[in-house]
Each structure stands twice: as C-alpha cells, then as structure tokens.
Amino acid sequence: MTSDSKPYSGEQRDGAPLPAGGPKPPPGPDPTPDPRAADAPVGESLAKDAWRRLTQNRAAMASLGLLIAIVVVCIAGPWFLPWGLAEVDWNAFGTGPTLENAHYLGTDANGRDLLTRVLYGGRVSLSVALVASFVSLVIGVLYGAISGYVGGRVDSLMMRFVDIMYSLPFMFLVILLMVVFGRNIFLIYAAIGAVEWLDMARIVRGQTLALKRREFIEAAHALGVRDSKIVTRHLIPNAIGPVIVYVTLTVPKVILLESFLSFLGLGVQEPLTSWGVLISEGVDMMESAPWMLLVPSFFLAATLFCLNFLGDGLRDALDPKTR
Amino acid sequence: MLSYTLKRLLMAIPTLLIVITISFFLMRVAPGGPFDGERQLPPEIEANLKAAYHLDEPLPMQYLRYMGNLLEGDFGPSFKYKDFSVTELIMQGFPVSLEIGGLAILLALLVGLPLGIAAAIRRNSTVDYLVMGTALTGIAVPNFVIAPIFALVFGVLLAWLPAGGWNGGAWPNLVLPVVALSIQQIAYIARMMRASMIETLGSHFIRTARAKGLSETEVIWRHAIRPAMLPVVSYLGPAIAGIITGSVVIEQIFGIPGIGRYFVQGALNRDYTLVMGTVVFYGVLIVLMNLIVDLLYSALDPQIRYDD
Numbered sequence: 001m002t003s004d005s006k007p008y009s010g011e012q013r014d015g016a017p018l019p020a021g022g023p024k025p026p027p028g029p030d031p032t033p034d035p036r037a038a039d040a041p042v043g044e045s046l047a048k049d050a051w052r053r054l055t056q057n058r059a060a061m062a063s064l065g066l067l068i069a070i071v072v073v074c075i076a077g078p079w080f081l082p083w084g085l086a087e088v089d090w091n092a093f094g095t096g097p098t099l100e101n102a103h104y105l106g107t108d109a110n111g112r113d114l115l116t117r118v119l120y121g122g123r124v125s126l127s128v129a130l131v132a133s134f135v136s137l138v139i140g141v142l143y144g145a146i147s148g149y150v151g152g153r154v155d156s157l158m159m160r161f162v163d164i165m166y167s168l169p170f171m172f173l174v175i176l177l178m179v180v181f182g183r184n185i186f187l188i189y190a191a192i193g194a195v196e197w198l199d200m201a202r203i204v205r206g207q208t209l210a211l212k213r214r215e216f217i218e219a220a221h222a223l224g225v226r227d228s229k230i231v232t233r234h235l236i237p238n239a240i241g242p243v244i245v246y247v248t249l250t251v252p253k254v255i256l257l258e259s260f261l262s263f264l265g266l267g268v269q270e271p272l273t274s275w276g277v278l279i280s281e282g283v284d285m286m287e288s289a290p291w292m293l294l295v296p297s298f299f300l301a302a303t304l305f306c307l308n309f310l311g312d313g314l315r316d317a318l319d320p321k322t323r
Numbered sequence: 324m325l326s327y328t329l330k331r332l333l334m335a336i337p338t339l340l341i342v343i344t345i346s347f348f349l350m351r352v353a354p355g356g357p358f359d360g361e362r363q364l365p366p367e368i369e370a371n372l373k374a375a376y377h378l379d380e381p382l383p384m385q386y387l388r389y390m391g392n393l394l395e396g397d398f399g400p401s402f403k404y405k406d407f408s409v410t411e412l413i414m415q416g417f418p419v420s421l422e423i424g425g426l427a428i429l430l431a432l433l434v435g436l437p438l439g440i441a442a443a444i445r446r447n448s449t450v451d452y453l454v455m456g457t458a459l460t461g462i463a464v465p466n467f468v469i470a471p472i473f474a475l476v477f478g479v480l481l482a483w484l485p486a487g488g489w490n491g492g493a494w495p496n497l498v499l500p501v502v503a504l505s506i507q508q509i510a511y512i513a514r515m516m517r518a519s520m521i522e523t524l525g526s527h528f529i530r531t532a533r534a535k536g537l538s539e540t541e542v543i544w545r546h547a548i549r550p551a552m553l554p555v556v557s558y559l560g561p562a563i564a565g566i567i568t569g570s571v572v573i574e575q576i577f578g579i580p581g582i583g584r585y586f587v588q589g590a591l592n593r594d595y596t597l598v599m600g601t602v603v604f605y606g607v608l609i610v611l612m613n614l615i616v617d618l619l620y621s622a623l624d625p626q627i628r629y630d631d
Contacts, residue, residue, distance in 0.1 A: 160334075163334070164334075164337060164338045164341060166613075168338070168341065168342055168345075168606065168609075169342065169564070169567070169602055169605040169606050169609055171564075171567075171568040171571070172346075172586060172601070172602050172605060173342075173345060173346065173349070173602070175571075175586070175587065175590055176346060176349050176350065176590055176598065176602070177349065179590040179591060180349050180350070180352060252462075252463075256465055259465060259467070260465070260467065260568075260572065263467045263572060264571070264572065264575070264587060279467065279468060280467075283467075283471040283576070286471055286472075286475050287475065287479065290475075293468070293471065293472070297464070297468045300465070300468070301460075301463045301464045301468070302463075304462065304463035304464075304465075305459060305460070305463035308459055308462055308463060309459070
C-alpha cells in the first residue's frame with residue numbers, strides 16, 4: 001500500500017553536495033571550479049540548487065515572508081505608533097483591543113499600549129535570538145572543526161569535555177547566573193550562547209571527520225597550506241549546509257529560552273521588555289484581560305512556527321538525500 | 324556491559340565536580356547573603372549566625388567543608404526553611420516532581436510514538452499533515468503559555484479540573500500539569516518517529532521483507548518499528564532534561580510543591596545550601612538518566628555493543 005512513497009527517479013548523484021572531489025586533485029587549493037562541469041548532469045552550484053528547491057517549498061517561503069514581515073514591523077513599527085514604550089495613557093487602563101483610542105491591541109494594567117510594547121519586546125527577543133545564536137555558532141563551529149580536524153587524543157579529549165557539558169543541568173546554571181549577576185541583556189546573550197553551542201560542535205565535528213579524508217583536503221595538504229587555513233577556508237565552508245539548518249533551528253530555541261527566563265522573572269529588566277516578560281505579565285492578568293496573554297503569545301508562537309518551518313525547508317533543500 | 328557502566332559512572336565524577344564547583348562559587352560571588360531580610364540583624368547576631376554556619380571562614384575552606392559533607396551525603400541545613408535540612412526538602416519535593424515528570428514522559432511516548440508512526444505510514448496524506456501541523460504548533464507554543472491557558476479554560480471557565488494546587492497528588496490535580504508538560508515532548512517525539520520511520524521503511528531490509536511477501540502490518544510491526552525507535556530512545560536523555568527544566572515553570576504556574584519551585588525560590592533568597600543541593604541532585608539525576616538511556620539503546624540495537 002505504501003510502497004509508492006519511494007520514487008526512484010533514476011538519478012543517483014552521489015557526492016553531489018560538494019563541488020569538488022574528482023579523481024584527480026584540482027590544480028589550486030580552492031576546489032570550486034569543477035573542471036568536469038560541462039558533462040556533469042546539472043551545472044548548478046549547491047547554493048543555487050538549494051535556493052531553487054527552497055523557493056519551491058511553499059510553507060518555507062510563506063514562513064520566510066512572514067518572518068521578514070515580523071522583523072520589519074518590530075523594527076519600524078514603533079516609529080509609526082503614537083505611544084512610547086513606557087508611556088501611560090491615563091484614560092485607558094487595561095482596555096481591550098479597539099480602534100477608537102489608537103490602542104489597536106489594547107493596553108496593559110498600567111495603561112501602556114500593548115502593540116507598542118509587543119513590538120519593542122520583539123526587538124529584544126529577536127536581538128537576543130540573533131546574538132546568542134551567533135555566539136553559539138562561532139564557538140560551536142570553531143570547536144567542532146578543530147576537534148574533528150586535529151583528531152586523535154585532542155579530539156577525544158575535546159569531545160569528552162562536550163559530554164561533560166551535556167550532562168550539566170544547564171537551565172539551573174543559567175538561572176543561577178541570572179540571579180547572581182543581575183538581569184542584564186548582555187549576560188543573557190552570553191549565557192544562552194554559551195549553553196547552545198554543544199550540538200553545533202558535534203555536528204561540525206561529524207562533518208569535519210567526513211570531509212578531512214576527501215581529496216581536495218589532501219590536495220591542500222600536499223600544496224603546503226597551513227592547518228589553520230585548511231580549517232577556515234576549506235573545512236568550515238564545506239560543512240556549512242547542516243550548520244545553516246542548525247542555526248535556523250537554534251534561533252527559536254534561544255527565543256524560547258529567553259522567554260522562559262523572562263517568565264520566571266529572570267530575563268530583561270524594566271524599562272526593557274521582551275515577549276517572555278509580556279507573556280508573564282499576561283498570565284497574571286489572564287482572567288480580566290486575556291488579550292495581554294494572547295497578543296505576545298501570538299507573536300512568539302508565529303515566530304517560532306515560521307523559524308521551524310524555514311529550518312525544515314532548508315534541511316530538505318540542502319540535504320542531498322532528499323533530492 | 325558492566326565495565327562500560329562502571330566506566331560511565333567514573334566519568335560522571337568530573338562532571339559532578341564541575342557542577343558543584345561552578346554552582347558553589349557562582350552562588351558565593353552573588354551580592355547579598357541568606358541573612359539579608361527586611362529586618363536588619365544586629366551585627367553581633369549576624370556574626371554569630373555566620374559563625375554557626377561557617378560562613379565566616381575563607382571561601383576555599385568553606386568549599387572543602389561543603390565537599391567533605393557532600394561525600395557523607397550531607398547537603399547541609401536550609402537557610403530559609405527553618406528546621407529543615409536540604410536533604411529533607413529534596414526528599415519532600417522530589418517524589419512530587421518525579422510523579423509529574425514521569426507521567427509526562429510516559430504520556431509523551433504513548434501519544435507521540437503512535438502519532439509519528441501513523442504519519443509515516445500515511446505519508447503526505449491528510450493524517451500526516453494534521454499530525455505534523457499539530458506537532459509544529461506544540462513546538463511553537465511554549466509550555467508556559469499552554470499551561471496558564473489550560474488552567475484558565477479547564478480550571479476556571481469550564482471548572483472540570485482544579486486550576487492549581489497539589490492536594491496530595493490526587494489525579495484531578497495531576498492532569499493539567501502533566502498534559503502541559505508533555506505537549507512539547509509529544510511534538511518532538513512524533514516528528515522524530517515519523518522521520519526515522521520513513522527512513523526505515525525505505526531501507527533494504529524492509530524491501531526484502533516485502534519481497535518475501537509479508538503483509539504490510541507484519542512488515543511494520545515485526546521489522547520497522549524497533550529500528551525506527553532508536554533515535555527516539557537516544558532523544559530520551561534530552562527529553563528528560565527538558566521535562567525537568569519545564570517542570571520549574573509548570574510547578575510555578577500550578578503551585579506544585581516540587582523541586583523546581585524550591586530551586587527558583589532558593590536562588591532568589593540566596594539559600595546557598597538549598598540551591599547547591601538541588602543542582603547537585605539534578606546533576607546526578609541527569610547523569611544516571613543518560614546512562615540508562617544509553618544502556619537501553621544498546622539493548623534495542625543489536626549492532627551496538629559496549630564491550631570495552
């Protein structure tokens with residue numbers, strides 16, 4: 001019944017994800033121009049091919065569009081709204097969404113405009129997500145690439161360290177960190193970034209182990225390219241596919257983590273706000289002012305939803321096995 | 324197998340040392356102390372108190388003392404909950420957290436696995452899209468949003484179940500926290516099971532089984548499910564850690580007297596020993612759980628043997 005799920009199209013493009021890798025080592029250390037491109041089945045670069053496949057994925061494209069919209073609205077929106085972040089409207093305490101008094105999504109219990117606050121909160125949540133993901137990306141990629149490339153005893157030592165880190169009750173340490181050093185947004189960036197790099201390191205190490213036996217790396221060796229340069233110029237760029245996918249999936253995790261901390265009252269501090277802070281305020285007022293919970297929850301959920309869809313789409317687009 | 328287990332347990336020692344050391348010194352460099360209350364204590368009394376708890380000693384001495392006590396299984400007294408030792412508090416809170424967390428994991432497996440299998444078997448059908456859409460929603464809506472909404476809808480508006488409280492673990496009090504805690508894990512497990520089932524169904528030994536003329540039910544139940552479950556089993560370690568983390572929020576929202584609540588309160592109150600005790604306890608728990616999961620993995624996958 002279900003045997004129709006495996007369409008054999010006949011094209012068996014083994015090794016296609018990486019541009020190089022012919023039997024003869026390419027002349028230069030940079031393997032990108034494939035001399036056999038003329039008779040290759042598809043003369044497309046990996047990035048182009050992935051982009052084409054991504055644009056065919058309607059869910060991913062819709063998510064990308066919505067995501068861009070959310071980012072633009074969060075950045076530009078507050079300029080067009082008549083209210084400030086902490087501005088109190090003395091005529092509207094805890095009023096529901098209405099078109100009459102320019103509080104399009106209502107106000108909170110202190111008479112502050114909810115839409116304005118959600119957009120400002122979005123700036124914080126999204127910036128935490130980007131910076132912390134970037135921190136984890138840099139640490140994870142470098143660590144994984146070095147571990148996989150150097151190999152041997154160093155590798156097993158470095159991975160043992162990752163194993164140890166894995167079994168730390170991280171959430172507790174982050175909570176501790178927040179309590180200890182005060183609720184500071186830069187600390188949130190660093191703490192979350194420092195927690196999230198482990199998976200990335202493992203993924204990159206796996207990629208590196210697979211890549212370092214390949215001919216173009218050998219060729220670079222033979223040409224006397226320095227190790228550090230091989231790692232940064234050849235290994236990391238070639239391992240970038242899974243890394244991109246993983247970053248897309250890290251961003252929602254970070255957003256969630258930040259909201260979680262904020263929900264416990266350990267996130268960013270007044271006057272700054274974030275989606276997590278707003279949700280936690282909304283929970284307190286849930287019975288009398290449900291919009292205060294629903295509006296920030298909607299923004300948070302929509303962003304997470306889109307990022308997950310986009311991540312899935314990217315994985316499908318970059319994974320050679322799903323072609 | 325035995326030597327592997329021993330080796331893993333040995334490896335746990337540096338892990339726990341790191342956990343203890345980091346949290347000990349983090350807690351101590353924090354401004355404020357356990358005796359800062361609304362009422363300022365006279366300096367002599369505070370000095371006496373500090374001496375009684377050995378807080379007047381230099382930090383390295385305190386560290387060694389704490390380690391020594393820990394080796395004897397003594398977590399020390401709590402600073403804020405008078406007359407309670409940290410061990411007593413943990414032993415009070417842990418059964419509660421365990422009940423909620425254990426039930427949540429069980430529920431996540433019981434619901435997530437069948438959903439994932441069903442979606443994989445009917446790939447690209449309405450069932451598949453429905454399951455995967457719901458799963459994505461479960462991932463996108465965090466439990467600290469779901470839990471209050473549950474409490475509001477089922478606890479307050481419909482009044483079917485109590486909106487909070489523990490009530491000695493009566494089952495109506497369990498339902499909402501357990502469901503709220505498990506939803507995200509259900510979503511992850513369903514997605515993972517679907518992906519791995521699809522991969523398994525495309526592999527050669529399944530083709531062989533079909534070629535032998537086995538019925539589709541037999542192919543799925545006898546051949547496909549076990550190998551397809553492997554990624555889910557290896558996910559159980561992170562899942563358990565996730566449930567433990569989530570329970571911090573869930574216990575807060577539903578007012579459940581578990582360990583998670585002690586931890587957050589303790590950290591805010593500078594209850595040094597309580598926080599340390601909780602962190603160490605969860606550190607041990609996570610190490611043990613990861614070990615059990617790995618052993619379970621080897622039991623399920625005949626290709627993996629831990630001989631060395």
